[in-house]
Amino acid sequence: MIDCQNVQTPLRRVAIVGSGLAGLVAARELLALGLEATLFEKSRGPGGRMAAKRLPDPASGSADIGAQYFTIRNPAFRQFLEQYAGEASWGEWQGRFRYQNDQGIWQDMRPAQRYVGVPRMSAITRAISQGLDLRAGVRVASLQRDERELWQLTDTDGGVHGDYDAVVLTPPPAQTVDLLTDSGLSDVADDLNIRISRMQACWTVVVHFPRGAGADVEGLMPRSALLSWAANNSSKPGRTDEGEWWVLHGDPDWSDANTELDPRQVRDQLLEEFLRCTGATGQPDDFLVHRWLYAKPRARTAPGHLWFGDRNIALAGDWLDGGRVEGAFNSANGLIRRLESDGLISAELTAR
Numbered sequence: 001m002i003d004c005q006n007v008q009t010p011l012r013r014v015a016i017v018g019s020g021l022a023g024l025v026a027a028r029e030l031l032a033l034g035l036e037a038t039l040f041e042k043s044r045g046p047g048g049r050m051a052a053k054r055l056p057d058p059a060s061g062s063a064d065i066g067a068q069y070f071t072i073r074n075p076a077f078r079q080f081l082e083q084y085a086g087e088a089s090w091g092e093w094q095g096r097f098r099y100q101n102d103q104g105i106w107q108d109m110r111p112a113q114r115y116v117g118v119p120r121m122s123a124i125t126r127a128i129s130q131g132l133d134l135r136a137g138v139r140v141a142s143l144q145r146d147e148r149e150l151w152q153l154t155d156t157d158g159g160v161h162g163d164y165d166a167v168v169l170t171p172p173p174a175q176t177v178d179l180l181t182d183s184g185l186s187d188v189a190d191d192l193n194i195r196i197s198r199m200q201a202c203w204t205v206v207v208h209f210p211r212g213a214g215a216d217v218e219g220l221m222p223r224s225a226l227l228s229w230a231a232n233n234s235s236k237p238g239r240t241d242e243g244e245w246w247v248l249h250g251d252p253d254w255s256d257a258n259t260e261l262d263p264r265q266v267r268d269q270l271l272e273e274f275l276r277c278t279g280a281t282g283q284p285d286d287f288l289v290h291r292w293l294y295a296k297p298r299a300r301t302a303p304g305h306l307w308f309g310d311r312n313i314a315l316a317g318d319w320l321d322g323g324r325v326e327g328a329f330n331s332a333n334g335l336i337r338r339l340e341s342d343g344l345i346s347a348e349l350t351a352r
């Protein structure tokens with residue numbers, strides 16, 4: 001963790017870049033402590049990698065193309081979801097989950113409570129974002145600190161947004177490094193280049209089987225160089241699809257090596273591998289392909305969050321805390337607890 005022992009004045013207005021779960025958690029918690037928080041999001045809405053994509057068949061809803069499910073180990077995460085996502089936007093996904101061991105034998109995955117958004121993964125982040133100051137469709141291009149030591153954010157259309165005491169950056173590491181470098185903060189970016197784990201790509205294919213795939217599980221992890229995960233999205237709670245929509249995720253190394261492959265080839269290769277691995281016999285009739293350039297970090301250990309106290313810049317996100325949905329929560333939650341304990345959030349604000 002980087003620490004600069006400057007005498008700090010309490011923060012009042014904070015800009016947060018990115019409205020995936022980490023950004024939303026930071027905004028909610030800052031607001032609860034009496035601060036002003038503004039979220040800037042380059043996409044049309046919040047959610048980031050807790051994403052769902054509308055399906056080509058208008059009779060169907062959407063499929064979860066990013067995070068597939070999450071677990072809850074930290075009681076503070078459950079409390080946060082209950083408080084800000086409400087009860088209706090998430091639920092438990094029950095079913096049969098299997099993986100193929102080194103000998104190629106299928107085994108049940110460890111029993112666990114697996115949670116999903118209802119009726120789609122992005123319902124959770126949508127619910128959490130209600131009432132927040134969220135500027136969607138704004139891609140932050142650079143940050144400048146003026147002579148008053150307040151941060152000004154410039155977006156890619158030339159718009160300037162200020163005056164912020166601190167900035168929390170939550171994009172994946174490559175995008176964070178670009179933003180820091182374009183802001184003349186290459187010393188911070190260089191430091192990250194050494195510390196951070198690289199994110200890996202993930203090709204995603206969503207495929208419809210009108211009469212079912214013929215696989216007797218809801219989710220599976222085959223032993224394959226191509227396919228890392230397949231799930232019957234239609235088996236998640238609150239989905240009302242006709243037939244079955246399956247989500248297939250490419251192996252991270254294979255996806256990394258094939259980022260420029262024609263999406264039709266990706267579709268054919270992952271589908272063939274799915275049928276080969278599972279022995280499923282269903283006939284597909286509709287598809288959707290999505291490429292994630294930054295899906296999950298390679299390494300599992302990271303510092304949780306980073307706080308550059310000499311500039312009032314914080315970095316948070318799943319990649320700093322294990323690379324999963326709960327890691328995104330833990331990272332942002334840990335950052336805000338740290339700002340509190342460092343005296344950067346005044347008791348006067350909290351009492352208001």
Ligand SMILES: Cc1cc2nc3c(=O)[nH]c(=O)nc-3n(C[C@H](O)[C@H](O)[C@H](O)COP(=O)(O)OP(=O)(O)OC[C@H]3O[C@@H](n4cnc5c(N)ncnc54)[C@H](O)[C@@H]3O)c2cc1C
Nearest residue numbers: 018020021022042048049067068140171295317318324325
């Ligand atoms: C294919 C795939 C499968 C996954 N499966 C699972 C799983 O099964 N279980 C699990 O727990 N996790 C899974 N994950 C990981 C999980 O989705 C992430 O851990 C979590 O959603 C990350 O949240 P975050 O807020 O840290 O980052 P993100 O969700 O990436 O949020 C960052 C946000 O920043 C925005 N942004 C970036 N640059 C800018 C800019 N310049 N200006 C404004 N906005 C910007 C982005 O648009 C994005 O909304 C999966 C991810 C992928 C991609």
